[in-house]
Amino acid sequence: MSQRSCLSVILAAGEGTRMKSAMPKVLHAIAGLPMVAHVVKAAEAAGATGLALVIGHGTEEMRKAAQKFAPKAQTFVQEKRLGTAHAVLAARQAISKGYDDVLVMFGDTPLIDAQALASARQKLAEGAAVAVIGFRPPSPVGYGRLIEKDGRLVAIREEKDCSEDEKKIGFCNAGMMAVAGKHALQLLDKVGNKNAKGEFYLTDIVEIADAEGLDVVATEASFENALGINNRAELAEAEAIWQTRRRREAMLAGVTLIAPETVYFSHDTEIGADTVVEPNVWFGPGVRIAAGAKIHAFSHIEGATIASNCDVGPFARLRPGADLKQKAKVGNFCEVKQATIEEGAKVNHLTYIGDARVGAGANIGAGTITCNYDGYSKFFTDIGEGVFVGSNSSLVAPVTIGKGGYIASGSVITESVPDDALAFGRARQKTIPGKGKELRERFASAAAARKKAAE
Structure with missing residues (x-):
């Protein structure tokens, strides 16, 4: 089958009015990725060598989104919604190129997996003209039934048309x-619209093919794989299923999830073996974690790279561009954005590091911030190897702290500091004996006078 060419026609023209959204339904996300993009990934994993997206509502928005998740896909517009067969024929130009196999898929079934698609393609390789993917829901009510006879699929019957036995x-x-590519257009062109809605139904090709003596079969996918999304409640159900699958994959790959049901992955999260993830951690898109890291509770991580044996959190936020090298530490209530924390460096408490480099073995004290933005432009802070920055310091970029530098607590640093230098950037302390007592007495007297006047 690996030598067979395959076109995947993905129907994504539905408005999805039940989503109650101005955005096309299939662009709503599962694990940070539009649901239609999940369908594209499954098609590609099943060997699709061509992609055709049939779109309608939100045409420009769909085309723009498709450039990100399916840049090589052809897009076709279904101008009028006249049924599923009519939608497939919107991609006639692509189908006519002579692919061996044509997969017809729906953009609102994000949980379909490659194996279910590959199984259907295998039936075509064995000689079938049409292979329909079926499933067994907890209750069949409302679904079209697959009518089989002697191992062949002879019809797809909508429930309203089913006999009591068929129900x-x-x-x-x-x-x-x-659908076998050599039969696809021939079968689709024979679909009529003599029905109550006057629409062209893709399911009709089963009976058409059977009547022509072509081999039509059914394959079976799990209920979850076939789950379609029509509203936000179903979107949440699909998200939960996807997350459950991904958590299990991670744990079977050697990742410890202490409370799996509280950890949320994105579609592209990479996480190495022997990493420990504590409860209530959220991974946004673009996170790569090497082996042996520890991610403490309530951390929020996106667009970040975390090397082996790093320690993150609790309550840490790593934003896009955060790059932690081996054995780096980003502790509680710290935020790192577009910055490199080099090997063994520590950013332990209540700190913001943005547009910066923290050198190997450096220690950043609690309450330190890099002042990287002047309201118009971003500037870089370079903190050298082995630097010690005392608590409650502000490093006003652009500024460089040389290797081995020492910044006194409470400093505002506006000029670069040479290697091994000590820098103070604060007003000199002045102590006035007895002045504290005098102030307390003055303040107490004023408060008592205000109280008496109010009476």
Whole structure:
């Protein structure tokens, strides 16, 4: 089958009015990725060599989004919504190129996996003209039934048209199918619209193919794989299923999740073996974590790279561009953005490091901030190897703290500091004996006078 070419036609023209959203339904995200992009990934993993997106509502928004998740896909517009077969034929130009297999998929089924698609393609390789993907829901009510006879699929019957015996069938239509490329247009062009809605239904090609003596079969996918999304409640259900799958994958790959149900991954999270993740951690897109890291509770991480044996959190926020080298430490209530924390460096408490480099072995005291933005432009702070920055210091970029430098607590540093130098950037302390007592007495007297006047 690896030698067979394959076109995936993904139907993504539905408005999704039940989502109650101005955004096209299929652009709503699962694990930080539009649901239609999950479908694209599954198609590619199943060997699709061509992609055709059939779009409608939000045409420009869809095209713009597709450039990110499917830059090589052709897009076709279904101007009028006249049924699923009509939607597939919107991609006639792509289908006519002579692919061996044509996969018809739906952009609102983000949990479909490559194996279910590959199984349908395998049936085509074995000689079938059409392979319909079916599933067995907890209750078949509302679904079209797959009518089989002597191992062949002879019809897909909508529930309203089913006999009492056919209604008892638990094997239902998932909507997706694989069609042999040499038969695809011939079958699609024979679909009529003599039905109550006057629409052209893709499911009709089963009976058309059977009537022509072509081999039509059904394959089976899990209920979860076939789950379609129509509203935000179902979107949340799909998210939960996706997260459960990903958590299990991570744990089976050697990651410790202390409270798995509280950890949220993104579609592209990479996490190495022997990493420990404590409860209530959120991974946004673009996170890569090497082996042996420890991510403490309530941390929020996106667009960050974390090397082996790093220690993050609790309550840490790593924003895009955060790059932690081996054995680096970013502690509680710290934020790092567009900055490199080099090997063994420590950013322990209540600190903001942005647009900066923290050199190997450096120690950043509590309450330190890099002042990287003047309201118009960003500037860089370079903190050298082995630097010690005392608590409650402000480093006003652009500024460089040389190797081995020492910044006294409470300093505001506006000029670069040479290697091994000590820098103070604060007003000299002045102590006036007895002045504290005098102030307290004055303040107490004023407060008593205000109280008496109010009476």
